[in-house]
Amino acid sequence: MHSLREERDENGPAGADDPPGHQVTVTERGSFAVARCSCGWSAPARRSRDRARSDAAEHGR
Template sequence: MAQQDDIAFVGEHRTITVEQGRFCVARCSCGWRGPARRARSLARTDAESHTTPPLA
């Protein structure tokens, strides 16, 4: 069974991490999906980068 960790909720973007075998993937409610990572911390960083607005 895949483990899910809630990461962030920003507006309509709700991101989670999903474990798939030896890898962890960040996913968002908008349909975005990050690359498969071996480290959960990197998947969480990917999710935070997706939900953080760029600096103007």
């Protein structure tokens, strides 16, 4: 069974500075990290957590 885990960094939860209506989280599933938003958007699964966080930040712009 794969485990899901919300990624957090020194700035708090991923997507903490999201605009209203957008709550982006980065979760891990196995060796992949995925950025997803409450608006329905999702980025491709990445092996790099940093790249998944970048995807989330770019979506918030």
